[in-house]
Amino acid sequence: MILHTVSESPFNHFSLQHCLERLSDDDILLLINDAVIIGQSTTPYQQALLALHKQGRLFLLEADLKSRDIDTNVGEIIDYKKFVELAVQCKSQIAW
Template identity: 55%
Template structure:
């Protein structure tokens, strides 16, 4: 199980779309920094994000959502301690920029 962390907005980078193409069946995705915008905006990969949300594999860092004054429409909002717990739970981590 890999924790994929995405930090760039889907409007400024292909990191998120490239990430979802490479996901394994049990991999998790964490949106942080500007990538949290994808949890609130309509994007071309919204369907895939909703699938990840429904399978409880999409996480969104709440402090980054709050800092951007947006409302996440998909993904489980987590704090920093839950972020650390995800890194411990997963075998490895892959960052997408």
Template identity: 35%
Template sequence: MLLHTVNKSPFEKTSLESCLRFAQTDSSILLYEDAVYAALQGTQCESLITQALKTHPIYVLTPDLHARGLNDKPLITGIQAVDYVGFVDLVVAHHAVQAWV
């Protein structure tokens, strides 16, 4: 099983859309750096993420939410927040990492 990592804002790049199009069912997805904006409720990404959550566990890196002043914004239901230790745990739990940049 793969861990897909996305770091680009979904409002500037198509990395997230590409990831979701090619990720196999049950592959995990981690949003970090500017991709954390996709994890927020009320954005134009919400329906895309909600649909993806039906077949993929999706994580967001908490320190990157904090760095962007988004720590008090509600996340889309089903997204799991992880810290750096959680990020490492995800990498260890998967046989490979696919970075979408």
């Protein structure tokens, strides 16, 4: 199991697209920094993100959502403590 962290906006960078193309069935996706805006926007990635949400494999960092004044109903909103728990739970991490 790999923890994938995406930090770039999907509107300015292809990191989310590349990550989703390489995500395995047991990997976890965590959106941080500018990537959290995806939780508020409609994009071509919505179906993939909703599927990850339903599987409990999509997370968004609460501090980054709050700093951008974003509310979302996609993914689990987590704090830094849970971020560390996910990092420990996974055998490795890839930052996109």
